[in-house]
Amino acid sequence: MATKTKAGPTKYEISINGKTATVVEDTYLLKAVMDAGFNVPTLCHHKDLTPDGTCRLCLCEVETNGKKKLVTACNYPVRSEIKVKTNTEEIKKHRKSLAEMYLGRWPNVETIQNIAKLCGATDKEKYKSDITDENPKACILCGHCVRACSSFMIQDILGFAGRGIKRHLTMPFGDVDPHCVGCTSCGYVCPTGAIQITDDMNNPVDPELIRRHGMKVNAEMATLDKMQNRMREVGTANIVEVMDAYDLLPVHNFKFGKHPDTHKIDSKVMTRDYFTQGAADACWLGCSMACAKAVDGFELKTGPYKGEKVVVDGPEYETAAGGSNMGGFDLDFIVEYNFYCDTYGIDTISFATTIAFVMEAFEAGIITEEHTGGKKLNFGAMDEALECLHEMARGEGFGVEVGQGVRRLKEKWVKELGADPEFLNDIGMEVKGLEFSEYVSKESLAQQAGYAMAIKGPQHDEAWLIFIDMVNNQIPSFDDKAEALYYFPLFRIWFGLLGLCKIVWNDVAPADNSKYPPQEAAKIPEHVENYWKFFEGMTGIPVDEDKMLLQAERVFNLQRLMSYYFGRGTREDDMPPLRAIGPATVEEYLSREERYDKQMKEEIGIDPEGKSAEEKLAITRDHRFKQYNKVIDAAYKRRGWDENGVPTVERLKQIGIDIPEVMALLERPDQ
Amino acid sequence: MGITLHDIVFKVGGGIPNGRKFKAIQTGGPSGGCIPDDMLDMKVDFDSLSEAGSMMGSGGMIVMDDQTCMVDVARYFINFLIDESCGKCTPCREGLFALSKILTRITKGEGREDDLEQLQELSETIEASSLCQLGGTAPNPVLTTLRYFEDEYIKHIKDKTCPAGICTELITYSINDNCTGCVICAKNCPTEAISGEPKELHTINQQDCIKCGICLESCKYNAVEVK
Numbered sequence: 008m009a010t011k012t013k014a015g016p017t018k019y020e021i022s023i024n025g026k027t028a029t030v031v032e033d034t035y036l037l038k039a040v041m042d043a044g045f046n047v048p049t050l051c052h053h054k055d056l057t058p059d060g061t062c063r064l065c066l067c068e069v070e071t072n073g074k075k076k077l078v079t080a081c082n083y084p085v086r087s088e089i090k091v092k093t094n095t096e097e098i099k100k101h102r103k104s105l106a107e108m109y110l111g112r113w114p115n116v117e118t119i120q121n122i123a124k125l126c127g128a129t130d131k132e133k134y135k136s137d138i139t140d141e142n143p144k145a146c147i148l149c150g151h152c153v154r155a156c157s158s159f160m161i162q163d164i165l166g167f168a169g170r171g172i173k174r175h176l177t178m179p180f181g182d183v184d185p186h187c188v189g190c191t192s193c194g195y196v197c198p199t200g201a202i203q204i205t206d207d208m209n210n211p212v213d214p215e216l217i218r219r220h221g222m223k224v225n226a227e228m229a230t231l232d233k234m235q236n237r238m239r240e241v242g243t244a245n246i247v248e249v250m251d252a253y254d255l256l257p258v259h260n261f262k263f264g265k266h267p268d269t270h271k272i273d274s275k276v277m278t279r280d281y282f283t284q285g286a287a288d289a290c291w292l293g294c295s296m297a298c299a300k301a302v303d304g305f306e307l308k309t310g311p312y313k314g315e316k317v318v319v320d321g322p323e324y325e326t327a328a329g330g331s332n333m334g335g336f337d338l339d340f341i342v343e344y345n346f347y348c349d350t351y352g353i354d355t356i357s358f359a360t361t362i363a364f365v366m367e368a369f370e371a372g373i374i375t376e377e378h379t380g381g382k383k384l385n386f387g388a389m390d391e392a393l394e395c396l397h398e399m400a401r402g403e404g405f406g407v408e409v410g411q412g413v414r415r416l417k418e419k420w421v422k423e424l425g426a427d428p429e430f431l432n433d434i435g436m437e438v439k440g441l442e443f444s445e446y447v448s449k450e451s452l453a454q455q456a457g458y459a460m461a462i463k464g465p466q467h468d469e470a471w472l473i474f475i476d477m478v479n480n481q482i483p484s485f486d487d488k489a490e491a492l493y494y495f496p497l498f499r500i501w502f503g504l505l506g507l508c509k510i511v512w513n514d515v516a517p518a519d520n521s522k523y524p525p526q527e528a529a530k531i532p533e534h535v536e537n538y539w540k541f542f543e544g545m546t547g548i549p550v551d552e553d554k555m556l557l558q559a560e561r562v563f564n565l566q567r568l569m570s571y572y573f574g575r576g577t578r579e580d581d582m583p584p585l586r587a588i589g590p591a592t593v594e595e596y597l598s599r600e601e602r603y604d605k606q607m608k609e610e611i612g613i614d615p616e617g618k619s620a621e622e623k624l625a626i627t628r629d630h631r632f633k634q635y636n637k638v639i640d641a642a643y644k645r646r647g648w649d650e651n652g653v654p655t656v657e658r659l660k661q662i663g664i665d666i667p668e669v670m671a672l673l674e675r676p677d678q
Numbered sequence: 679m680g681i682t683l684h685d686i687v688f689k690v691g692g693g694i695p696n697g698r699k700f701k702a703i704q705t706g707g708p709s710g711g712c713i714p715d716d717m718l719d720m721k722v723d724f725d726s727l728s729e730a731g732s733m734m735g736s737g738g739m740i741v742m743d744d745q746t747c748m749v750d751v752a753r754y755f756i757n758f759l760i761d762e763s764c765g766k767c768t769p770c771r772e773g774l775f776a777l778s779k780i781l782t783r784i785t786k787g788e789g790r791e792d793d794l795e796q797l798q799e800l801s802e803t804i805e806a807s808s809l810c811q812l813g814g815t816a817p818n819p820v821l822t823t824l825r826y827f828e829d830e831y832i833k834h835i836k837d838k839t840c841p842a843g844i845c846t847e848l849i850t851y852s853i854n855d856n857c858t859g860c861v862i863c864a865k866n867c868p869t870e871a872i873s874g875e876p877k878e879l880h881t882i883n884q885q886d887c888i889k890c891g892i893c894l895e896s897c898k899y900n901a902v903e904v905k
Contacts, residue, residue, distance in 0.1 A: 061767045063807040077806055097806070104803035108772035133796070134776045148771075167765070172775045174765030 022090045030085045037065055037080035045093050047080055048102060048125045050109070050118065050147065053196055055226030056154040058082035064105055064122065068092040077101075102126040107133050115143040118198045138172065146176050146201035152193030159192045159225035159295045161239065161286075176201075188293040195222050209545075217544035220537040224511050225295040231515050232296070238514060241274040241282070242300035243324035248273040250328065253478060254599075255447045257332040259386045260363035261436055261586050262595050264447045268336035272327050276338055281305075296510050302342050309393045310347055319346045322355075328445035329359025333366060334386030344393060351400040356466070357412060358399075360442035362392050364413050364435055373426045380404040413437040433585040434592070439464040439575055448587050451476040452638045453488040459583035460492065460639060460652075462566050462576065468503070469496040481525035489641035490526065494556070498530070501559035502538050512538070561664050564654045568672040571653055578652045581639055589631035593620045596627065603627055684718040687741055698743040701842075702826070704751070706735025708758045709815040711822030712742075712751060731822040733815060747844035748827040749834050753781035755819040762812060770813030773804040777820055785845040789835035798824060843904035846889040853880050853893075856901035863893035863902065 017032040021039065028043045035058060040047055051062035058081040065080040070090040077098070092098070106126035109119045111134025123129065148167070153176070156165045164187045168177045178184040194204040195218055204214075211217055232239050247269065250256035254264030270276070281302045289297035302319040322330075322338075322345045330341035348355045362384075368374050369384040376383060380398075382391040382405065398406020408416065413435045420426040436443040441464025448454040454477075457470030472491055475481040482491045499509065513531045520528055539550040550558075570576030590596040596603055597620055604615040607623065611630045615623050643650060647658030653673070659665040683703055687693065694700050702712040705722075711732030713720070720726050724734050742751065756778045765771045777800050780793050801817030801824075808814050824831065833839050840848040853863070853872075857879045864872040864880060871887040874880030880901075882893070894902040 060809060063768050063809070066807055079809075100799075101803045101807050104773075104799055105768055105807065108768060108776060111776065112772055134772070134779075136775070136779050138775070148765075169765065171760050171763035171765045172771055174771060 019085055019088050021085060021088055024091070024093055032086060033084045035081060036067060036069070036078070036083040036085055036091065039085055040067065040080055040091065040093055046125075047093055048106075048122050049081060050122055050198070051149045051151070052081045053151050053154070055222075055230060056151060056196065057158055059150050059154060061148075061150060062105070064102055064126070066098050066101055068095055068098060099127070103128050109147070111135050111139060113140050113142075113145045113147050115141055116145055116147055116199050117143065119147060144200040144203075146197075147199055148174055148176070149198060151196040151198060152176065152202055155192040155196045155225075158229040159222075160190055160293065161289075161295075161297050162186065162292075165193055186292065190225075190293045191218055192222065192225055211545045212547035213544040215544075216540050220540040220544070224534075224537055227515055227517065228295040228511065231518060235515050237274075238298040238510070239296060241278050242298045242321075244274040244277045244300070244322065244327055246324040247327050247331075248275075250324075250446065254450075255473065255477075257328055257363075257445050257447050259334055260332060260360075260367040260434060261443065261447055261449075262367075262592070263598060264449075266331060266336065269331065271336045272330055272338050272341060277322070277327075281338055281342065290508070294508075296508075296515075298510055298514075305342055305346065307343060307346065308339070309343065309390070310397050312350075317346060320349060321345045325445040326355040326359070329355050329363075332359050332363040332445060333389070333392055334363075335389045335392065336387075337389060340389040340393070344396060347393070347396050347400070351396070353396070353399065356444050357442040358396060359445070360436050361409055361413050361416070362395060364416065364442075365395070365409060366392075367434055368416075368420065368426075368431070371430070373420055373424065373431070378405065378408075378424075412440065413442055414440045435584055436586060437465070438583055438587075439580050441465060443587060446471075446473055448473065448583075449589055452588075452634055453482055453491055455583055455588045455635055456488070456492050456581075456638045456642055457495070458587065460581045460642065461496070462563075462570050465583070465587070469499055471495075475529040479525075479529070481529040485637060485641045487526055488638055489645040491529070492638075492642040493645040494530065497556050497559035497563055498535065500563050501555050504559070504562060505538070505542060507538060507541065557662060560662050564659065564662065564664065565669060565672075567648070567652075567654055568669060572672040572675055574675065574677055576652065578639070578650070581652055583635070585628055585631070588635050589627055590624060591628075593624055596620055596624045679723050680721050682719050682721055683713065686722065686739065687718070691741065694741070694743050698745065700741070701744045701746055702742045702748065702751075704732070704740040704742070704755075704819070705738070706733040707738050708755045708762070709733075709812065709818050710735050710738075711818040712748060712826065713822070714826040717826075731818060731825055733818070735815075745842055745844070747785070747840050747842040748823045748830045749781060749784055749840075750842075750844050752819045752823045753778065753785055756781060756816070759812070759816045763816070764812075767807075767809035767813060769804045770808045770810075770816060773800050773808075774813075774816055776800055777804070777817070781820070784831065784834045785840070786847045787834065787838040787845070789831075791835070793835060794824065794828070794831055839905075849889060849904050850884060851882050851887055851889060851891075851893060852903050852905070853882060853901050854903055855879070856899045858899055858901075860898070862896050862898070866892050866896045868892065 018029050019032065021028055021030050023040055023043045024045060026043055028039060030039045037047060037052060047065045047067065049062060049065040051059050052065065060079040060082040063079060066077050067080045068075055069078050069083065071087055103126045106123040106128035107130060110123045110128055110131050113119045114131040153165045153167060156162050164178055164184045165176060167174050169175050191204050194202040237245050247256065251265045251269040256264055256269060258264065258266045282300045283303045284301055288299045288301055290299055300321065304316045305319050306316050307313055319342050322341050326345045327341055330336065335341060345355055348358055366384050366386045369379065370386065382394060384391050395406050395409050398404045399410040414437050417431040417435045421428045421431060438459045443458065444466040448458055451473045453472040457467065457472045458465035461469040470492060472495060482488050512534045516531050517533050520531060523532060539555065543549050567576050585591040590603060603623065607613050607615045607626060611626065613626055640650065643652055648654050656665065659669060687700065687703060700715050702714050704710050704712045705727055711730060713730050713732055717730060720730060727734050756774055760774045760778055763770045763774055777797065780797055783789055784793060797820055801820045804813055804817045830841060833841055834845065834848065838848055843849050859874060859877040859880060861876050864874065868890060869886045869888055871883045872880050872893060873883065894904065
């Protein structure tokens with residue numbers, strides 16, 4: 008999910024040894040110099056690590072306003088129109104001298120010998136002393152490993168100790184640090200072999216292949232995340248303000264996509280006031296993304312642990328957006344419901360979407376305080392929402408009803424209270440009995456289908472296409488969307504089967520990912536390749552797109568067939584509520600009247616002029632369902648399913664799972 | 679500001695004790711430079727001090743008399759700075775250590791022909807390429823002593839002598855005819871290297887002498903000589 012900047016970056020024309028080069032502001036001089044075709048020696052520089060400027064070999068002369076000075080190119084950001092010289096007599100002299108110092112200390116290390124040669128230093132005896140280390144694999148104090156540990160792993164397990172000439176590499180207190188998980192980043196970046204990788208657990212077939220691609224992931228997370236998403240810093244919470252900006256943040260049971268109070272629950276407030284640990288918090292130690300976050304010392308205001316200070320894991324985006332969906336624009340509330348959902352074993356998304364539905368029903372008068380046990384459950388009624396949560400856990404009062412979820416509430420209220428079934432179905436945000444996760448899918452056809460067609464219900468374990476569809480506009484046509492609804496669920500299923508996480512697939516994209524055509528770019532091809540190589544490195548079996556899709560498609564079709572066998576998994580089960588695909592009420596239509604009127608005119612071909620809001624809502628509803636049906640028709644076809652959404656025998660044969668046990672699933676016991 | 683070094687040393691500070699001769703003044707702390715007596719009329723300000731190869735630095739001043747060896751002074755300050763260096767950048771870490779090695783061997787009489795050139799070369803690289811100002815100024819004691827007291831270095835290297843009588847490996851203590859046989863020196867000698875009957879001329883056994891200088895300090899008759 009690489010975010011693009013709208014205004015172009017500032018650029019400078021600089022002169023390098025008389026040659027003119029155009030350089031983007033803040034580019035490090037070393038890169039600019041190398042890009043311009045000049046070679047500058049360096050030992051401590053590593054392309055994936057923050058520059059350190061410690062070996063001093065990359066000295067260059069920089070002239071600004073007639074004043075000349077020597078700088079280290081690796082950590083000198085270009086911020087004006089400078090004149091650079093990379094190889095003056097003075098520089099050559101210093102480089103040679105530095106190289107001789109290195110040669111005196113570590114004469115047999117190949118990296119040092121190469122640098123010395125480059126700098127014209129040959130005399131190994133010149134600075135030879137009693138501390139000369141003859142080991143060809145000696146540590147040369149370049150600090151690659153220390154920086155890799157800190158920037159890849161967000162750990163400080165390796166570090167330098169000792170002052171001056173006593174500087175040496177160590178773990179804390181000279182002991183083996185039990186926090187080291189053996190990620191091998193340090194060994195990978197070590198230029199001399201001073202750090203050796205001695206053991207590869209789980210006996211992968213090709214550990215080097217895994218490591219190569221793992222390090223690529225590490226390097227990208229360390230260098231690109233801070234520019235693209237800041238997920239290492241703020242977790243998934245950064246999406247709150249992005250979604251609000253794109254009118255996609257669920258507000259008041261998905262009625263709206265933004266709210267003036269979003270700033271009270273966005274990532275700025277979370278990082279400032281709530282994420283207080285100031286440390287990496289990864290799902291597993293060794294993850295270079297470490298996007299999990301936690302709130303420390305949070306004092307609970309309700310429930311059985313009232314008054315106690317607790318640590319709360321989260322909130323993640325969907326929990327925060329669940330807050331806005333209930334109208335709870337208060338992080339204290341969000342963190343509190345996050346904590347109690349975790350404690351009670353309740354999913355925050357299902358809780359929030361159900362309560363949002365209850366709130367809308369309460370405001371619509373379908374239920375009253377009589378049904379809720381006296382609770383005024385308007386949008387934003389945070390204390391009351393929390394009370395519902397505690398009642399759910401205790402199995403008491405209205406909580407017993409709420410705990411059944413949206414689908415059963417709809418059925419119950421129609422049956423027992425005589426509520427309007429169409430209204431409840433339009434606003435009840437569930438498919439297949441599962442509550443919607445927290446994105447407004449109204450304006451993204453691909454996302455609507457991605458949600459509603461998902462085998463286990465409307466969540467993005469299968470396809471989260473909202474960004475590539477709406478924000479990046481990478482899949483404009485029906486065919487593109489159908490292809491996306493074929494490929495992405497399969498890819499997600501495939502790496503899910505491997506037990507791998509999606510964050511390092513598409514949240515951070517390679518800096519040059521846009522070089523691929525849009526549909527390809529949406530897949531993030533180089534990151535997909537990482538997953539293939541992990542598979543190959545572990546099993547020894549090479550994978551490509553066809554093989555991956557085949558592996559996944561077998562599982563996907565089996566899941567769909569099992570769903571079918573148990574009475575779900577047909578077209579009617581893939582139908583979303585109206586609110587998931589468009590405005591469901593007059594209030595909602597009018598809130599975005601300009602947009603919907605424009606669409607009516609341009610896409611439907613009907614002039615909205617003179618029509619009542621009710622008429623316009625009906626026209627839009629009709630159109631949106633037609634569009635939705637078209638998209639799932641296209642997706643079924645691409646998947647090789649019949650128009651009822653059931654896998655065809657032909658397709659099962661094609662993918663080689665037409666074995667009797669699977670074929671038997673086509674015979675539903677209820678038919 | 680603006681007062682001359684001479685006035686600070688002789689008027690404010692009261693001059694050199696024990697009637698000894700002024701030799702050099704080091705300003706600005708350990709990484710300052712050593713300024714010789716023919717520059718004593720220099721006014722104390724930032725620019726003048728920098729121009730002379732030293733600095734204002736901490737504002738501290740160390741005044742040295744003619745019993746100070748300038749090579750030894752440079753070695754002393756560089757060794758002090760080696761302990762101060764954080765060790766992060768190569769020139770300060772490795773370069774100061776190399777400087778110390780060369781200075782030490784000169785004070786031991788093991789100096790080589792090209793040592794002065796190496797000292798100059800190392801100092802310039804350390805000064806120009808260090809990451810911070812500790813390394814940027816650390817070679818000052820070497821650069822200024824080379825600049826103002828080069829002959830003293832040469833005497834150490836070529837003649838294997840220490841004119842100030844400090845570098846123990848290059849000097850010998852002996853007792854001349856002034857000796858009255860008072861036995862004070864022999865009593866004070868920590869290694870019992872001095873022998874002689876009372877009221878007779880004493881002699882120093884060179885093999886046992888550790889050149890600590892206690893005999894010289896304790897003799898009231900100017901009978902102990904250093905060469």
